[in-house]
Amino acid sequence: MSLLVPCPTCGERSYTEFTFGGELRPPDAPDPEAEFERVYLRGNVAGVQTERWFHALGCRRWTTVRRDTVANRIEGGV
Amino acid sequence: MSSFDLDGRRIPIEPGDTLAAAAFRSGVRTFTRSIKSHRRRGLYCLTGDCANCLVTVDGVPGERACVTPAHDGMRIRRETGWPSVERDVLSVTDHLHWAMPVGFYYKVFARPRWLWPLAERVIRRATGTGRLPVRGAPAGRARARSARCDVLVIGGGVAGLAAAATAAAARSRVIVVDEGEPGHALPPGGARTIAASLEAEARAAGAEMLTHHTAIGIYEGASVPLVGPDGLVEVEAGRVIVATGALEAHGVFPGNDLPGVWLSRGAVRLATEHGIAPCARAIVLDDGTGDGAAEALRGVGVDVIEVRGTIVSANGGRRLTGVTVDTPEGRRSFACDGLVLSLGLSPRDTLVRMAADDPVTVAGDAATPGCSIEDAVEDGRRAGRGEPVVAREPDPWPGLGSGGFVCPCEDVGVDELEAAWREGWTNSEIVKRYTTATMGPCQGALCSRHLAAFAAAKGAPSAAGGRTTARPPVRAPRLADLVGGVHEVIDRRTALHGRHVAAGARMDRSGVWLRPGTYGDVAAEIRAVRERVGIMDVSTLGRFEVRGPDARALLDEVLTLDVGRVAPGRTRYLLALDEAGYVMDDGLLAALEDGGYLLTTTSGGADRMETWLRDRVDRRGYRAHVLPRTGELGAINVAGPHARELLGALSDDDLSRDAIPYPGHATITVAGVPCRAVSVGFVGELSFELHHPRSRSGDLWDALLEAGRAWDVLPHGLDALDVLRLEKGHIFLGQDTLPDDHPGKLGLGWAVAMDKPAFVGRASLERMVALPLERRLVGLRFDGSPQRGAPLAVDGRIVGRVTSCTVSAALEEGIGLGWIRAVDGAFPPVLASGDLRATVGPTPFYDPEGVRLRA
Numbered sequence: 001m002s003l004l005v006p007c008p009t010c011g012e013r014s015y016t017e018f019t020f021g022g023e024l025r026p027p028d029a030p031d032p033e034a035e036f037e038r039v040y041l042r043g044n045v046a047g048v049q050t051e052r053w054f055h056a057l058g059c060r061r062w063t064t065v066r067r068d069t070v071a072n073r074i075e076g077g078v
Numbered sequence: 079m080s081s082f083d084l085d086g087r088r089i090p091i092e093p094g095d096t097l098a099a100a101a102f103r104s105g106v107r108t109f110t111r112s113i114k115s116h117r118r119r120g121l122y123c124l125t126g127d128c129a130n131c132l133v134t135v136d137g138v139p140g141e142r143a144c145v146t147p148a149h150d151g152m153r154i155r156r157e158t159g160w161p162s163v164e165r166d167v168l169s170v171t172d173h174l175h176w177a178m179p180v181g182f183y184y185k186v187f188a189r190p191r192w193l194w195p196l197a198e199r200v201i202r203r204a205t206g207t208g209r210l211p212v213r214g215a216p217a218g219r220a221r222a223r224s225a226r227c228d229v230l231v232i233g234g235g236v237a238g239l240a241a242a243a244t245a246a247a248a249r250s251r252v253i254v255v256d257e258g259e260p261g262h263a264l265p266p267g268g269a270r271t272i273a274a275s276l277e278a279e280a281r282a283a284g285a286e287m288l289t290h291h292t293a294i295g296i297y298e299g300a301s302v303p304l305v306g307p308d309g310l311v312e313v314e315a316g317r318v319i320v321a322t323g324a325l326e327a328h329g330v331f332p333g334n335d336l337p338g339v340w341l342s343r344g345a346v347r348l349a350t351e352h353g354i355a356p357c358a359r360a361i362v363l364d365d366g367t368g369d370g371a372a373e374a375l376r377g378v379g380v381d382v383i384e385v386r387g388t389i390v391s392a393n394g395g396r397r398l399t400g401v402t403v404d405t406p407e408g409r410r411s412f413a414c415d416g417l418v419l420s421l422g423l424s425p426r427d428t429l430v431r432m433a434a435d436d437p438v439t440v441a442g443d444a445a446t447p448g449c450s451i452e453d454a455v456e457d458g459r460r461a462g463r464g465e466p467v468v469a470r471e472p473d474p475w476p477g478l479g480s481g482g483f484v485c486p487c488e489d490v491g492v493d494e495l496e497a498a499w500r501e502g503w504t505n506s507e508i509v510k511r512y513t514t515a516t517m518g519p520c521q522g523a524l525c526s527r528h529l530a531a532f533a534a535a536k537g538a539p540s541a542a543g544g545r546t547t548a549r550p551p552v553r554a555p556r557l558a559d560l561v562g563g564v565h566e567v568i569d570r571r572t573a574l575h576g577r578h579v580a581a582g583a584r585m586d587r588s589g590v591w592l593r594p595g596t597y598g599d600v601a602a603e604i605r606a607v608r609e610r611v612g613i614m615d616v617s618t619l620g621r622f623e624v625r626g627p628d629a630r631a632l633l634d635e636v637l638t639l640d641v642g643r644v645a646p647g648r649t650r651y652l653l654a655l656d657e658a659g660y661v662m663d664d665g666l667l668a669a670l671e672d673g674g675y676l677l678t679t680t681s682g683g684a685d686r687m688e689t690w691l692r693d694r695v696d697r698r699g700y701r702a703h704v705l706p707r708t709g710e711l712g713a714i715n716v717a718g719p720h721a722r723e724l725l726g727a728l729s730d731d732d733l734s735r736d737a738i739p740y741p742g743h744a745t746i747t748v749a750g751v752p753c754r755a756v757s758v759g760f761v762g763e764l765s766f767e768l769h770h771p772r773s774r775s776g777d778l779w780d781a782l783l784e785a786g787r788a789w790d791v792l793p794h795g796l797d798a799l800d801v802l803r804l805e806k807g808h809i810f811l812g813q814d815t816l817p818d819d820h821p822g823k824l825g826l827g828w829a830v831a832m833d834k835p836a837f838v839g840r841a842s843l844e845r846m847v848a849l850p851l852e853r854r855l856v857g858l859r860f861d862g863s864p865q866r867g868a869p870l871a872v873d874g875r876i877v878g879r880v881t882s883c884t885v886s887a888a889l890e891e892g893i894g895l896g897w898i899r900a901v902d903g904a905f906p907p908v909l910a911s912g913d914l915r916a917t918v919g920p921t922p923f924y925d926p927e928g929v930r931l932r933a
Binding site for chain 1: 688
């Protein structure tokens with residue numbers, strides 16, 4: 001309920017307005033091995049993670065933020 | 079004189095009465111029966127903390143009589159007992175105690191299993207709780223609103239108001255929430271004066287007061303839902319100060335639940351605020367704090383005997399008749415009809431115990447029960463400044479006696495805790511679950527501390543003997559309040575919804591949309607499309623325009639087809655894969671004359687497609703606009719051998735194959751409505767999807783029906799569409815597919831331009847297509863009437879499943895789609911589906927050359 005996500009267009013809004021997009025991953029990989037990791041493996045960080053959020057009930061833009069997954073606190077935008 | 083009705087009896091009301099006070103004045107002593115043993119329960123705390131006075135008020139169960147103001151004409155029902163609270167034959171259960179040991183349900187009804195559903199019905203009727211009205215109109219949902227603040231103060235007593243005044247003075251946005259008015263719970267006198275000046279200070283500094291609101295929980299964040307007279311308020315607070323005060327410690331000794339046993343504040347409140355004598359002769363058990371209970375009771379004419387010592391037992395049957403006390407002079411018994419307990423204070427800390435990781439500060443009595451007013455002010459000031467509150471030595475606390483009810487809500491006694499411990503449940507959290515102590519309506523307000531003390535006295539290590547975790551709701555909210563906070567699921571309706579309903583269509587929920595399933599006769603709807611002409615509202619299709627210099631690059635990355643090969647004016651089937659190479663969505667790509675693109679997706683996939691496209695735009699920095707047009711464009715599909723003639727009757731534009739090629743599109747005007755006509759093939763007949771401004775959908779629909787009379791046009795719904803597309807072997811994404819289907823498994827390899835250097839999912843797809851195909855979707859012909867979902871077997875071994883099927887009128891046989899696994903490296907050509915024989919065959923079943931589409 002309470003997590004506030006900083007949206008570059010709309011300011012801080014409740015996370016309930018957003019769709020979670022998972023951890024930030026590169027859009028491409030240089031070789032098949034890296035591509036396999038990119039597609040199938042996740043860091044699952046216990047700590048600060050860079051991740052994607054989509055402001056579905058707002059401006060409908062993506063944003064990238066850093067969130068502490070243990071404390072569930074957003075540290076800021078990227 | 080105003081009055082209310084209590085179980086058919088008229089109860090007069092005096093000014094300032096609560097339901098409990100008025101009823102007590104009229105001689106009511108038993109307010110409810112206990113949940114299991116049906117023991118009489120009378121007024122006890124009068125502060126809204128215990129569950130002894132829960133009644134049904136005007137049909138709403140579980141209301142606390144002691145804090146509910148009485149109004150003229152209310153209808154109050156006591157909730158328990160049969161036939162009535164006063165004469166309850168079920169009180170026999172109190173004498174069957176030996177037959178209902180702790181863990182009764184687990185032990186007695188474990189076997190035979192069939193007994194439990196029967197037993198449950200009996201037990202549900204026998205247990206003492208309010209009944210929800212299951213008949214009649216639903217109560218609806220309460221309104222909900224959100225509020226933000228820097229500091230939320232829960233409890234408008236001395237500590238809370240001091241905190242609010244200090245925080246507000248430091249320019250924080252402050253909200254104070256109180257169950258009543260600020261200061262209402264304080265005893266008259268000095269404390270109320272101090273509270274009043276603190277309240278004025280807080281208000282002057284800008285603190286917002288939410289009176290008659292109750293905080294029912296603290297959630298992560300901190301997020302605090304409040305229930306108030308106008309519904310639910312969801313507060314997002316930077317930090318929370320809990321200043322909920324303390325309640326008097328619950329005394330645990332044999333007979334402690336008899337009507338006539340009071341927490342002293344309850345007895346005093348009755349005497350001082352309502353002028354009612356709680357009893358004729360009271361034993362006031364004085365712990366030395368001298369809180370003036372004896373004096374207050376004498377003031378209303380009670381014969382008070384002050385006694386020092388430890389209670390051995392409270393005696394009596396229907397109500398208290400005497401008390402046995404171990405005094406310094408030895409064990410003594412007293413005859414009395416009132417026992418007033420002043421055993422110390424317990425923090426009202428349920429909210430705190432559910433907020434271990436949240437920014438919560440506890441202040442005043444809730445932190446240090448029994449602290450002075452000066453200490454409470456200092457606590458509040460510190461908490462208001464955001465400083466930690468100084469820990470102080472709490473009041474002494476009575477602990478457990480030798481017997482009696484630890485948890486009066488759930489009828490759990492000391493002997494039950496002992497039995498649970500003997501059975502090996504040696505942890506306070508486990509004892510809680512096994513005995514249900516602390517799990518009643520008061521949510522452990524009375525007994526949570528006793529349970530922890532019990533475990534500690536048993537020598538449990540601190541981790542296993544601590545206070546149990548509390549969970550919301552702290553107070554019982556109405557269901558209407560709870561659903562007030564739920565975001566509504568909004569059905570989407572097309573512009574033609576009203577017309578479908580008026581035409582008698584059965585409206586089906588399809589994802590977020592309401593769509594016509596059929597207008598009544600599916601077979602006739604199918605025949606109309608195959609033999610004449612039919613129309614369908616397809617406004618639910620996802621539509622996006624993609625424009626800008628990088629539009630083509632964006633689409634080439636997201637779609638599997640080679641976008642460059644789609645000439646302006648032409649249309650192509652599109653597939654979008656996810657990164658793992660699995661099919662995410664399908665649709666059509668139309669290249670527009672001006673260099674832009676129009677994308678159509680499945681009705682359910684529109685949102686995901688938009689999210690997907692926007693992610694790429696954002697990540698790659700493409701100069702491309704994604705313009706959602708689903709909401710503003712209506713679409714009607716006109717299909718059938720006479721489709722072109724029907725449009726011709728309403729349009730002067732060139733509708734020939736040269737003007738609107740297959741697959742292709744053109745802008746035309748139909749019945750005065752500007753349309754983009756897309757020539758499509760989903761149903762297998764000559765057909766045109768007319769995308770048009772939503773505001774004109776009605777005009778276009780009406781005109782098509784009117785002009786279509788010449789060919790007996792019929793509108794059709796999803797049921798007919800399901801058969802029409804199946805005859806063509808076209809898949810419904812989601813119905814015929816599984817989450818891990820790559821295009822090859824669906825026979826859609828032709829839709830993937832593997833000669834394109836890069837697109838989403840390509841690398842994964844390459845890996846997968848290099849492996850032998852272990853499962854694929856196939857067309858099936860049946861020698862009978864197939865069933866959707868039926869297994870497909872070879873030699874009794876299930877190797878697949880029917881995903882779509884019908885008995886086709888056009889083909890006069892059973893057809894379907896289904897997936898099958900390879901058996902020994904080959905796909906079986908014939909399978910058994912129940913008693914039927916399913917033969918794998920090529921699709922489309924109907925018009926395999928597509929002659930009819932290109933007409």
